[in-house]
Amino acid sequence: MDSVKQLRFDVAVVGAGPAGIAAALAAADSGKTIGLIDDNPAAGGQIWRGAHNSAQPSASSIWFDRLNKSAVQTVRGTRVFHAAQGELTAESDDSATQISYGKLILATGARELFLPFPGWTLPNVMGAGGLQALAKSGLDISGKRIVIAGTGPLLLAVAAYARQCGAKVVAICEQTTRPLMARFALKMTLVPGKAAEAVRLAYNLRGIPHWTDCWPVAAFGNRRLESVRISRQGQTSEIECDYLACGFHLIPNIELPRMCGCRLENGFVEVDEYQQTSIAGTFCAGEPTGIGGLELALVAGEIAGYAATNWEDRARHLFSKRARYQKVVRILQDAFPLRPELKNLARPDTLVCRCEDVSHQQLREHSSWRGAKLHARCGMGPCQGRVCAPAAQFLFGWEIDSVRPPLFPVRCSSLAAIPSHSAPRN
């Protein structure tokens, strides 16, 4: 059996993206022991992926510098798969780890929403953030033809990044309408720092076609992507490309907060003004509490870190700063509602669950997520519904009502590391 490590922290932070890093650093000011636990090979989360060892100074450098100089113990390559009664159990490449804590801060981030359309399972059809993550992880996309599609400001950021990497961005296909997009741009200029960011982005994207009322209808290729058919203001056309980077905005990673018993509100983790969840001593910051972007994640993380170490006055000092960035949550919600046409992209034989290859037709026979799981094995594969459950929620209006341990597929020896007093009984 693999070895079982034991870790004990005064404050355990799960997720080493901006919110988690900010939370851990704020908490470390107290002199208490702080653990920062993350699944990825390095800290940074998605937005700062690959930035920890970048030679280019960036906004993230100051945070990585602080983290490196701090007493925060970073535990990388370690995914938490079980939580009960004040203890977490996690797995890494070579061992299982039991983590006990005084206070817990959940900064589990967000993932992309993917919607099924014919051909979306072809290799080289990726998420928008997915393509960016792979490029940041070393994928050479120079000279590649890329169509970026879906919705939300991430598409623009990904387009700018891909161009910077030498890719040829053929088009940006945004499903929202032009008036909503214009209103979004206008409102964002009222958020501190965003006007300058928008000007910089517009400059970086000059010359790239940016189409609204536009979405992918089908992807084609023999064993890998060769072209994509798009619908643009009611007209369809086909574009040859090497990659289709397609994501329909972000959805919060609420699986671990849910397993911890945190109450949700409209699909997000409910927190009070100190970022404390419905479970006393358990805090949450960043995208699981509302999709609001980098600046909000940083300040909410700091508030959680201070509050978790009983430094309420320091936390309170940051409330007004947080309020300025909280506007972003509402602006994003209003600007990028998913249009109903996207529900009709999947054909009867289009797969919805990619782990178990369950088609749209097989799902239509069921009336609930639970029924689809039990009878069609939808969401029962290794990703445990992380891709297909949000898609099914959008397509069929199903409520996704449960989360079960383990949160990820793990080795049997890791399951055995779950402390017996907190092991699942059903």
Next chain:
Amino acid sequence: MSESVTVRVNGKPVTVRAGATVAVAVLASGATCRASVSGQPRSPLCGMGTCFECRVAINGEPQRRSCQVLCEANMEIEANG
């Protein structure tokens, strides 16, 4: 630290930049990561460890998420897409 690292994907040497993930090496080799339960070729979707489409065998250990593992010299990667 050297600037690049060479691994083998299905026996074929592939050189990627140091710090690149195994998923990047598989894509660079021209292979696809895995065959789905009905035999379709699949490669990474999310790039961040949630979708499990990038699973490959690394040094004989199957079902590893290649987007979450960094390349190390002489790694043997088996991609069955």
